[in-house]
Amino acid sequence: MRVLLLTREYPPDVYGGAGVHVEYLARELAKLAAVEVRTFGRQAVEDAGLSVRGYGAAAAATDDPPAPYAAAVRALRVGLSLASAPTEADVVHSHTWYAAFGGLLARTLHGIPLVVTAHSIEPLRPWKREQLGRGADVAAWAERSALEVADAVVAVSAEMRRDILRHFHVAPARVHVIPNGVDTETYRPAPGRERLGRFAIDLARPYVLFVGRISRQKGLLHLIRAIPAIDPGAQVVLCAGAPDTPEIARDVEAAVARIQAGRPGVVWIPEMVDRETAVELYSHAAVFCCPSVYEPFGLINLEAMACEVPVVASAVGGITEVVVDGETGRLVPVELVETGGAVEPRDPAAFSGDLAHAINGLLADSPLRRTMGAKGRQRAEALFSWAAVARRTLALYRDVVKAREP
Numbered sequence: 001m002r003v004l005l006l007t008r009e010y011p012p013d014v015y016g017g018a019g020v021h022v023e024y025l026a027r028e029l030a031k032l033a034a035v036e037v038r039t040f041g042r043q044a045v046e047d048a049g050l051s052v053r054g055y056g057a058a059a060a061a062t063d064d065p066p067a068p069y070a071a072a073v074r075a076l077r078v079g080l081s082l083a084s085a086p087t088e089a090d091v092v093h094s095h096t097w098y099a100a101f102g103g104l105l106a107r108t109l110h111g112i113p114l115v116v117t118a119h120s121i122e123p124l125r126p127w128k129r130e131q132l133g134r135g136a137d138v139a140a141w142a143e144r145s146a147l148e149v150a151d152a153v154v155a156v157s158a159e160m161r162r163d164i165l166r167h168f169h170v171a172p173a174r175v176h177v178i179p180n181g182v183d184t185e186t187y188r189p190a191p192g193r194e195r196l197g198r199f200a201i202d203l204a205r206p207y208v209l210f211v212g213r214i215s216r217q218k219g220l221l222h223l224i225r226a227i228p229a230i231d232p233g234a235q236v237v238l239c240a241g242a243p244d245t246p247e248i249a250r251d252v253e254a255a256v257a258r259i260q261a262g263r264p265g266v267v268w269i270p271e272m273v274d275r276e277t278a279v280e281l282y283s284h285a286a287v288f289c290c291p292s293v294y295e296p297f298g299l300i301n302l303e304a305m306a307c308e309v310p311v312v313a314s315a316v317g318g319i320t321e322v323v324v325d326g327e328t329g330r331l332v333p334v335e336l337v338e339t340g341g342a343v344e345p346r347d348p349a350a351f352s353g354d355l356a357h358a359i360n361g362l363l364a365d366s367p368l369r370r371t372m373g374a375k376g377r378q379r380a381e382a383l384f385s386w387a388a389v390a391r392r393t394l395a396l397y398r399d400v401v402k403a404r405e406p
Contacts, residue, residue: 001033001397004089004106006082008075008098010039010052015242015272016213017299018096018119021156021180026050028390033397036089038082040075040098055081072135076101076142083109091115091397097122097139100146113151113400117178118143118160120217120296123167127216127342131244144168151400154178154393156297157318163296176396179321180297181386186275187306188377190283195276199237200267206286207235207267208359209309211278211300214243214252216342219291219314222352224255226291227266229356231363235265239281241272282307286369287362288329291355293336293343295319302384305329305376310369312358314351322384328376330358 005026009019022037029035030050037043041054055078079102087106093115094103100116107114122128122140129136147153147168153175155161161175193203201207208230212218220240227236238256243249256268273281282288288304290313297318301311305322311329313319316336325331332354335346345351362369 001091001394001401002089003029003033003035003397004087004092004112005029005035005037006039006079006092006094006099006102006106007037008040008078008096010037010041010043010054013039013041016119017180017297020299021117021119022095024181024183024386025390025393026052028386029394032390032394036087038085038102040078053085055085067135068131068133069135069138072132072138076138078102079105079142082106087112090401093117093393093397094146095119097143097146100142104142104146104149107149107151113404114146114149115152115154115396115400116146116150117154117156118147118164118296119156120294121160121163121167124163124294124343125217126338127244130216130247130342150174151403152176152396154396156180157321159317159321160296163317178389178392178396179318179384180299180302181384181389182299182302182306182380183386184306184377184381187279187282187303187380189308190279193280193284195280196284199269201237202235202265203284205233205235205265206363207237207265207284208287208289208363209237209239209281209285209304210289210291211239211281211304212290212292213272214240214248216244216248217292217294219293220252221255222293222345222348223289223291223355224252224259225348226352226356226359227259228263229353229360231360232263232265234286234359234363235267237267237269237281237285239269239271239273239278241270278303279307282309285309286366287312287359289355289359290314290319291332291351292316292319293334293345298322301329302380305373306380308373308377310362310372310376312355312362314355324375324379328372328379330362332358 037052043054045052082102083105092106315331
């Protein structure tokens with residue numbers, strides 16, 4: 001089996017869960033098949049069973065208009081390059097809308113089956129218009145075009161499968177649930193604290209941790225609004241970078257400044273830290289919080305669980321298939337509504353208050369935190385290994401290739 005993976009993100013250019021997914025999927029698949037990765041970066045890697053090539057030069061045009069939709073136009077430009085290079089692959093597998101156009105062209109140009117993993121779907125991300133302008137319509141078009149002709153679609157959770165079937169014309173038999181995985185050798189409790197020394201964290205005091213992009217989707221502002229109600233004996237560490245837009249960056253900066261002015265122990269790390277630093281942050285946290293308003297899977301919760309940290313998370317999307325309420329953490333119910341191109345809790349103040357209440361309950365009960373952390377680690381090891389994800393993905397490739405045989 002020869003596999004062609006198309007992705008926007010690949011190390012060292014990773015800013016979200018999709019990039020982590022492709023990195024580990026490629027690594028594990030390369031033990032079972034020949035794998036070529038084509039990405040938006042400038043990589044040039046040859047390894048046993050795995051080659052990586054960046055096509056970022058195709059995005060380096062100097063005549064892009066100074067408009068939000070330019071990012072979508074660049075994605076199409078790179079997609080053309082990803083697909084037009086010769087290939088001997090038996091199957092092409094695209095990840096996210098950025099690579100969807102490339103996957104669609106590769107299927108057509110090379111006559112090979114297309115598998116699409118939609119790590120999120122554009123109909124449920126109305127805030128993307130804030131980032132891309134009319135380019136959001138281009139993103140939605142590319143995603144729909146690829147999903148609706150793909151030989152197979154991978155949903156990362158059962159909830160996401162339901163969303164795909166609700167929003168796209170895809171036969172149910174073509175949509176398969178294969179969850180994200182976690183590398184439990186990398187993500188495990190780390191006793192060392194060397195990397196945390198550069199941050200203003202008091203390691204003698206417990207802290208609540210957030211890790212993620214600055215995006216409407218991740219619900220960071222809801223957690224910030226909860227901070228005044230969180231036990232003042234605990235710190236709150238917000239490891240949040242890579243803002244979607246300058247506007248949300250300013251909103252978060254202003255909100256953090258207001259909170260810091262009235263409450264000590266609020267630490268903002270405005271960057272996407274490296275993996276080793278993230279593991280240390282997870283490992284020494286008392287509680288991890290994921291306040292997302294949209295999360296098809298929620299890989300960060302799984303990373304925290306693998307580091308034996310109890311999780312407080314919103315009960316949305318695939319999070320409910322990762323975090324077990326009362327066993328590996330607390331799930332906070334939230335009713336969501338779409339208003340003015342944004343998805344928000346119907347009662348934002350109540351949601352923030354519920355987050356604080358769940359966090360405080362765990363902060364007050366260290367034996368329960370230890371029990372939940374241990375169970376979270378066990379769940380990560382038992383159900384979410386990347387080796388198992390790769391085997392299931394390879395089996396799907398074989399099925400779609402066989403279905404094309406005369």
